[in-house]
Amino acid sequence: MPQLPDVPLDGLYGDLVMEHFRSPRNSALINDADVEGEEFNPFCGDRAILQLKLDGQGNVSGVSARAEGCSIIQAATSMLSGLLNGKSLPEVEELGERFRDAMKNGADGDEAALGDLLALQVVRQYPVRIKCALLPLTALEEGIKDYRKKSN
Ligand code: FES
Numbered sequence: 222m223p224q225l226p227d228v229p230l231d232g233l234y235g236d237l238v239m240e241h242f243r244s245p246r247n248s249a250l251i252n253d254a255d256v257e258g259e260e261f262n263p264f265c266g267d268r269a270i271l272q273l274k275l276d277g278q279g280n281v282s283g284v285s286a287r288a289e290g291c292s293i294i295q296a297a298t299s300m301l302s303g304l305l306n307g308k309s310l311p312e313v314e315e316l317g318e319r320f321r322d323a324m325k326n327g328a329d330g331d332e333a334a335l336g337d338l339l340a341l342q343v344v345r346q347y348p349v350r351i352k353c354a355l356l357p358l359t360a361l362e363e364g365i366k367d368y369r370k371k372s373n
Contacts, residue, residue: 228293228343228344228346228347228350229343230292230343232343234339234340234341234342234343235340235343237296237337237340238292238293238296238340238341238343239292239296241295241296241299241300241337242292242295242296242299244299245286245287245288245295245296245298245299246286246299246300246302246303247284247285247286247299247302247303248285248286248287248299249285250272250285250287251272251273251274251283251284251285253274254272254273254274254283254285255273255274255275255368256271256272256273256275256310256361256364256365256367256368257270257271257272257273257364257367258270258271258359258360258361258362258363258364258365258367259271259360259363259364260356260357260359260360260363262290262294262352262353262356264352265290265291265353266290267288267289267290267291267294267353267356268288268289268290268356269286269287269288269294269297269298269356269357269359269360270285270286270287270288270360271284271285271286271298271301271302271357271360271361271364272284272285272286272364273285273305273313273361273364275310278309279309279310280307280308280309281305281306281307281308281309281310281313282306282307283306284302284305284306285302286298286299286301286302286357288356288357290353291350291353293341293344293350293353293354294353294354294356294357296340296341297338297341297353297354297355297356297357297358298356298357300336300337300338300340300341301320301338301357301358301361302357303336303337304316304334304335304336304337304338310365310368310369313361313365314362314365316334316335317358317361317362319332319334319335320335320338320355320358321355321358323335323338323339323342324341324342324344324345324351324354324355325351327342327345328342341354
């Protein structure tokens with residue numbers, strides 16, 4: 222396996238990343254999920270799996286998020302999962318765009334909607350690790366794409 226740079230996880234943001242890594246949220250499997258996406262990083266062998274249950278209005282009523290691999294992917298998966306309940310799929314996608322933009326270009330100070338995901342800004346100084354943080358989002362986006370294909 223290639224050696225990726227370690228992200229120093231100290232300070233307030235680092236503590237939050239470690240807290241999610243140690244106690245991941247929403248890790249219980251959903252047996253009858255409407256949306257399910259899995260993304261694998263062949264570079265390191267890590268993976269993220271996101272599942273959503275939708276209510277009659279098409280809003281998220283259940284979330285399952287699991288990741289195998291580095292602390293960053295596990296924390297990012299947990300953090301993302303905590304922001305999805307109650308949102309419509311377009312709202313989930315909008316949140317995803319904000320998160321991706323903040324990871325690529327930096328948060329601009331008006332990113333309260335990103336909640337705990339903001340802690341992942343510590344990863345930005347290590348461009349190769351940005352992919353770790355975005356892998357769960359890619360899994361979620363792929364799952365939404367598949368869901369729309371199936372429901373059309
Ligand atoms: Fe593989 Fe982080 S090292 S996703």
